[in-house]
Amino acid sequence: MQSFTYIRPSTPAEAIAAMAGGGPGTRFLAGGTTLYDLMKLGVEGPLRVIDITRLDALARFDTSGPHELVFGALARMSDVAADRRLKEDYPALSEAMWKAASQQLRNMARVGGNLLQRTRCAYFRGGAPFACNKREPGSGCAARDGMDRGNALLGASDACAAVYPGDWAVALVAFDAVVDTLSPRGERSIPLAELHREPGSTPEVETTLAPDELIVRIRVPRSGAGRGSTYHKIRDRESYAFALTSAAVAVRLSAGVVAEARVALGGVATRPWRSPEAENVLLGQPLTEDVAQSAGQAAFAAASPGVHNAFKVELGAQTITDALMIARQRAEQP
């Protein structure tokens, strides 16, 4: 840890102005559940911290709109998790909140910052003497010949195979969510599917956000598959653990076959991972367990397992299968 300047703006415009004058060592602070952690680990060492938690306008969320759900970036995870309408209409989104972190963390963490949480890869967080391209660009990747149980099977590159650890973004990507941002250049909207980058040769660059860009809200277009959805998460213990594998799935059935299918994976990829391969298997088919199984396998057809994470091919496919069976039951309910 090192000393830093603490700034507390009271409007989004002030926050952007503060950031614009800041330079590369400036960070926005929301719930602090990730940033403080990374500061203690020496991954982050901001010189200036802009506390945005007083921007009350960004804390509101509305799940009742006719066309889309709107979540202010500073809405608390615990409040969103507890929203009854969300539980009924979009159980996958609600469950992605419930199954993340602990109640104490959810009370602090905000839905915008949650999208930007960084990988739990032990080499990234632990640092020296182990190499990590994400932490120290160009230093190498100790995970390649090391313990790769937590590594990605999808979307990895030679430089990095660190898993994107979140739940919420996985559920959002399944529903084609959009992120609205504010910067000195004005507002813009980014499809969530384009917010996170695969590591490629620059794993230290994790998102398509500019350094001075602030997420202000998340919008989710309404979908006919909302009620027939679930976020299914398998982990090492019943609670308070990151996903070994997870699946956000949503289905709409019509005349006995799948009319709309949304499948996204967590715990196995370098970014929130939408699987059109799995969706294509489902579309137009009756949602039987065999079809679900095929969809699960299709999602992992391109997986490149390592030494300690190979079990996730089967576990991940099974997670999708289970999720689809739960979603089917919900979709069939009147």
Place this chain on the structure above:
Amino acid sequence: MATSPPASASAVGSSVPRADGPPKVTGASRYVDDLPAMPGEIFGRTVRSPVPRGILRGVRFDPAFDWSDVTVVLAEDVPVNVVALILDDQPILGTGKVNHAYEPIVLLGCADRLKLSRALQAVTLDIDPLPPVLDMRAALEGEEILWGTDNVIKRYLITKGCADAERERSEAAIDAALARCEVVVTGTYASHHQEQLYIEPQGVIAWWDEAGAHATGSIQCPFYVQKAFLKAFGLPADRIHITQSVTGGGFGGKEEYPSIIALHAALLARKSGRPVRMIYDRTEDIEATTKRHPASCEITSGCDRDGTLRALKIRVLMDGGAYATLSQVVLSRGALHASGAYRWDDVWIEATAVATNTPPNGAFRGFGAPQTIWAIERHLDRVAGELGCDPLDLKAKNVLRPGDSTATGQVLRESVAGEECIAKAIAASGYRQKRAAGPVVRGRVARGIGLSVFMHGAGFTGSGERYYKGKIAVDLAPGGRLRIRTASTDIGQGTETVFRQIAADAAGLPLDRVEFEVPCTTTVPDSGPTVASRTVMVVGSILEAAARELASRVREEQEAARQPRAAQEGQASSAAPPALSFEEAADRLLAREGKVTSLKQYEPPSYVRWDDEAYKGDAYPCFGWACDVAEVEVDLDTFEVTVVDFWSAADVGKAIHPVMCKGQIEGGSLQAIGWALSEEIVWQGGKIRNPRMTNYIIPTSLDAPPFHVVLVEAPFPFGPGGGAKGIGEMPMDGGAPAVAAAVEHATGIAARALPLTPERLFEAARGAEAPRTAAGRGERARRYRSSSTVRRARSICRRSRGCSMRSGGRSGSRARRRGARRASAARARC
């Protein structure tokens, strides 16, 4: 008219409010890092080796860094550079040779915490790496010598029956005995590191003044630290003041390690002339401090076709890590428990602890016994399979009974309750019916049940108590109050509460008349360490005697005051009311004598005889007994194991405080379940890859099954409160083998190594190690034996499942949550 206080309704046996409850719940308790900063205080940090083995060529300090306000301590600053414990082989600061990753080399102190962390980065250790020996078998082979002449820290041989002979003939004799047996089974069983993961990390504040050296901190055994200071600083005992602060758990992890952190803090304080606060964060704590010894047990047993156990041969190998710490004692307890709770005619147990280039392992609840009990219980499950009988029948047939003798020839006289525990656990759990019905497969979830039977030696091994001569003092305080002075610490397990109960009953006083003094080495007598499940049974028994003696002195004072007056008034003295109340008499006694104290020293029961050379005789004054039954559900697709119910019938002699006693059993069992299912230290090149609570996975309350604890009370005549025995460690022994037996019942997968993580079970089910066919099982169970059959069975299950598919979450989660309520924070409690 004054009266003496009514003898309280008995405190022993009732679950009185915990003495430490309200301050902990309200946040009033001050753990070491909550203590206010002392004037001039600085922070201390440790520079540790990044490599597991090498030659330390030098230490470089970045010349660009401003070192003016940083205190630096190197090995050369240490008066006597050794951590006094048993073998005195561990340096306080590494010098010359580096023997494990995280070995402390340099200490830094600075008032500015941020600068201190930068200073840490400005130190470079020049180490020429050497090839490390990280595997205990490689250490035993001895190609690279790390420790002594052969890497062997300690070796024991325990023999019984025909194996009683000199070493070479002894092994031949046991082999011959085994060869004569009708059924011979061989197997090897492995267990792994476990981190204690107490809630409060290690921490100490140290300072020096005209009275000498002071250290206050999170300490299980203040006199261990005193002993370490005696050696390192050459101070007399009365100039060493080691004080325990409120301590957030220990589980053995704060038995010997606090000596090191306290020495480090005191060295910095000595050099800087300022108080030093040294508190580890979680990562440093997991990396640098001791863990449970990994062990491997190679067992060959012989029995009759009817299941009568005859001969037993075991080779135990334990990994001590880089230095000896307590390994020889851990190994001893492991060896003494390796034959389980059973009768054998002929026994040969060779136990060896070796050194490796991993951080030193040390004390952890159970102290070697969980490792060997895991092995013998798993082994007997296999023997039962060979015989075609249920493990219960094999174990119940051979469990030790009064008059039987153990592997060391200890004849069990009284307080022998194995049979009773088995009967009660079986009745409570419905084990027989559930076993007979075979594993229940619903959908893809298979449910099974398994048990373990075990005993745990209470108190020090062998002559330990004779050697240690533990003491306790009870003072008379104004107002007829008693003050207990003991080095037995309350680290969350309830020492203060139960000691007050024992003293109150012995003195015939209400509970609130008894006080408990904060343990400090210059104000309390050395009661011996707070370890080995000895606090209540051993120290509690002398406490009982001391409190009784003190109260009787006050009563004599009352009596003396009454007699003259009674004679004067011509009344029958027996009918007269006392002239002085207990309080008045106590104050009069105190005024006259200045100080009124009863000091007692422990004497083991006279029958206890132990031969430390031959390893024969009464290894323990008595044993606690228990039978655990676990019921699990295994998801045959994901191989997640859910413990859905857990029964433990445990003989505690006498429960002084039933709620806390059950809490110990629930918490210990949950810690055992964590060891069995999810806890795993991940090593790479001698370093730990998961030194955080997010990736070292202990169970949460949601992972806790409903615990059904049946307290069995077979009193130990020399125990306090009507026969209490130690209970702190025993609950750690039985959980893992019971869970593994239940998983085997459910799936046919016979695990021989811990932990039983889903991916390991998955690999096992794939047929990499096709389990043996056990007789007496239903056809359905047999279908799950190997990869192809697992797959076929899964698809059959799926087709027949229909739409009654569970609607989310994992099976059994409702039961878990029910259990979670009951068991919440069970682990935290002890």
